[in-house]
Amino acid sequence: MLGAQLALNAVALGAAYALVAIGFVLVLNATTAxxxxxxxxVVAGGFAAVALAMLVPAGSAIPGIILLPGVLVLTALLGLAIAALAYLPIRNRPPVSVFVTTIAFGIIVTNGLNAAFGAAPRTAPALLGTGTIEFLGVTASRQSLAIIATAALLIGALAFVLQRTQLGRQFRACAQDPEMARALGIRLTRITLLAFALGTAFAGAAGLLLAHQFFVTPSDGAGLILKAYIAVVIGGWGSLRGAALGAMLIAFFEVGVASVSSQPLAEGLLYVAVLLVLLVRPDGIFGEPQRLRA
Amino acid sequence: MSAMPRVITAAAFLCALATGAQAEPLRIPVLVPITGFLALEGTSQKNGAELALRGSGVDFDVDDTATSPEIAVNAFERALTSGRNREDVVAVVAPMLGTQMLALVPLADEFAVPMVTVSGTARITELGSPNVFRFFPGDVVVKAAHARYAVEELGAKRPAVIFQTTAYGQSGRAELDRNLTALGHPAVIAEGLDVSVKDMLPVLSKVRDSGADALLLHLHSGPTALVVRQARAMGLNIPIIAGSAMHQPETAALLEPSELAGVCAESGASPISETNPDMLAFADAYRAAFDREPDAFALGQYDGVRMLLAAIRSGAKSSADVREYLSTQRYQGLAMTYASDGKGNMAHSAVILCYAGDSRVPAIVKRYENLTGVL
Incomplete structure (x- = not known):
């Protein structure tokens, strides 16, 4: 039954990583940056949950799921700030300029959180309570199950918006050909702002999901962006389903492969897998819709 | 010694400094990592130094060294060369991050300025520099206590070790291996973990499969708490003896008291566990100044700076005088008695503390005094 438990843990971790990677791709598709x-x-989302939980009177525990709307709103606002300060003013400059401004913005966020909350790891409330559930001999953590359900809900809602609404069609048009989209009357700046807000809100949701079980510290961001980047490279630059698949693959290596080898070896094997994917399918598993690799 | 004589001594020292002040007061720059992955421990280091220096009459500026050697080197050069007379700098509080210390040792030798730190990295005192003074027991000391407690006190015969794959982790793992082997019970399994690893179930399942009867950890704060929580959640109820990260109140705060039952940790000291008046006074002053609980890093750095101030009080006026004092004198700090072993290792004792499961304040269950035989 250990195998089933490991599989559940891997899916839960992969689901949270998938939110991070999908948020990353949303911005990428809207801006090519x-x-x-x-x-x-992601880290800001975790700390937003910690801060919101602190507003509740001491002694009364609040489920993390109640905090989710607040976290989404706060991190969406953060996304708008990133767009307004680190992207829009320099969007016509070479891509490397956006690299630098967003890296700088990230450092400011890290140091701001460090100043506000301190450097110690913090934990956010569990989504729907703690403890485990026994089912067919498998001990499943409530938090893991809640992470999977919440991530599935958010990804499903995003898929609906992108596939079934006019806004979604505008998103996809901008991702495929921004100039043609502009010529057709789509307001690119509006779509860009929405992409930053939505992508960052997804990152914030992942932060909430991860911050209970795995804690959150201000300096966690660098490791998370690396995971998102690898997931997107594996899945296909600009592909949303590819990002989700890449995220699951990372979690499979972190949990599954590590359980039969060792964690450092599993990490090494992950990068070997990335190289193999790129060797066999240079555009990633699901192609490269934008044909632009940053 | 009660708190009152210390207060009187400090007051007399302040008066002496005030009346006999030179045109330029002496300086002790504080260079510590207060951002980045070591920010938690680095902030404790800063607070300890700052608490000791406040009101001492010695000038000090705090500079963040973050986590890269380059930033530490720049901060050091800036502290020594910008503005004021370099001769005013009698010592530097140097970062606890081992890789930064390794980069700073040649500079300290070039400027002939002693560095006082709480870095645990063994190698910093193996470079032959006369300017490194470590006020936190190194791995040679704490890992001996760590292994001995597991084997001699808990009766572990099949210990498992989980360590961080950083330089910090590798250094501690090597000492644990050496001590466990010397005690006749080498680790049945030793697994390395990157600091970014989230799910501990894979490594813990291997520990369970190995038949280990005790789990020794040498991890940073967050991973330590993750391992403890997941071990308890999966029913792995063997004794856990963690590294010094577990003694930090911030680490304990991540866990429920019930999850802490049966968890012990090594450390140089545990200020919140002590009951003697001097330590209580220190803890109260620390809480009042920084609104957080003190840990062993803060206390070690506090003691280190207090020894620097004792050197100045005894007449040291230059970095050479201070170096001579640190190299040859014995100092009774709050945590322990400090004296150099000739390489700059000043701390030679360690404690083991354990959580009972009903609170987040551990009790000291074993003291290992003078493990190096220097005192």
Whole structure:
């Protein structure tokens, strides 16, 4: 039954990583720019949950799921700030300029959180309570199950918006050909702002999901952006389903492969897998819709 | 010694400094990592130094060294060369991050300025520099206590070790291996973890499969708490003896008291566990100044700076005088008695503390005094 438990843990971790990677791709598709402050947005989501939980009177525990709307709103506002300060003013400059401004923004977020909350790891409330559930001999953590359900809900809602609404069609048009989209009357700046808000809100949601079980510290962002980047490279630059698949693959290596080898070896094997994917399919598993690699 | 004589001594020292002040007061720059992955421990280091220096009459500026050697080197050069007379700098509080210390040692030798630190990295005192003074027991000391407690007190015969794959982790793992082997019970399994690892179930399942009867950790704060929580959640109820990260109140705060039952940790000291008046006074002053609980890093750095001030009080006026004092004198600090072993290792004792499961304040269950035989 250990195998089933490991599989559940891997899926839960992969689900949270998938939110991070999908948020990263949303911005990428709308702007063709890499938002290097995305990892810090995940961390900001975790700390937003910690801060919101502190507003509740001491002694009364609040489920993390109640905090989710607040976290989404706060991190969406953070996304708008990233767009307004680190992207829009320099969007016509070479991509490397956006790298630098978003990295700088991320450092500001990290140091701001460090100043506000301190450097110690913090924990956010569990989504729907703590403890485990026994089912067919498998001990499943409530938090893991809640992470999977919440991530599935958010990804499903995003898929609906992108596939079934006019806004979604505008998003996809901008991702495929921004100039043609502009010629057709789509307001690119509006779509860009929405992409930053939505992508960063997804990152924030992932921060909430991860911050209970795995804690959150101000300096966690660098590791998370690396995971998002790898997930997107594996899945296909600009592909949302590819990002989700890449995220699951990372979690599979972190949990599954590590359980039969060792964690450092599993990490090494992950990068070997990345190289193999790029060797066999240079555009990633699901192609490269934008044909632009930053 | 009660708190009152110390207060009187400090007051007399302040008066002496005030009346006999030179045109330029002496300086002790504080260079510590207060951002980045070591920010938690670095902030404790800063607070300890700052608490000792406040009101001492010695000038000090705090500079963040973050986590890269380059930033530490720049901060050091800036502290020594910008503005004021370099001769005013009698010592530097140097970062606890080992890689930064390794980069700073040649500079300290070039400027002939002693560095006082709480870095645990063994190698910093193995470079032959006369300017490194470590006020926190190094791995040679704390890992001996760590292994001995597991084997001699808990009766572990099949210990498992989980360590961080950083320089910090590798250094501690090597000492644990050496001590466990010397005690006749080498680790049945030793697993390395990157600091970014989130799910501990894979490594803990291997520990369980190995038949280990005790789990020794040498991890940073967050990973330590993750391992403890997940070990308890999966029913792995063997004794856990963690590294010094577990003694930090911030680490304990991440766990429920019930999850802490049966968890012990090594450390140089545990200020919140002590009951003697001097330590209580220190803890109260620390809480009042920084609104957080003190830990062993803060206390070690506090003691180190207090020894620097004792050197100045005894007449040291230059970095050479201070170096001579640190190299040859014995100092009774709050945590322990300090004296150099000839390489700059000043701390030679360690404690083991354990959590009972009903609170987040551990009790000191074993003291290992003078493990190096220097005192």
């Amino acid at each position: 890499v938002n290097f402050a995305h990892g810090e947005s």
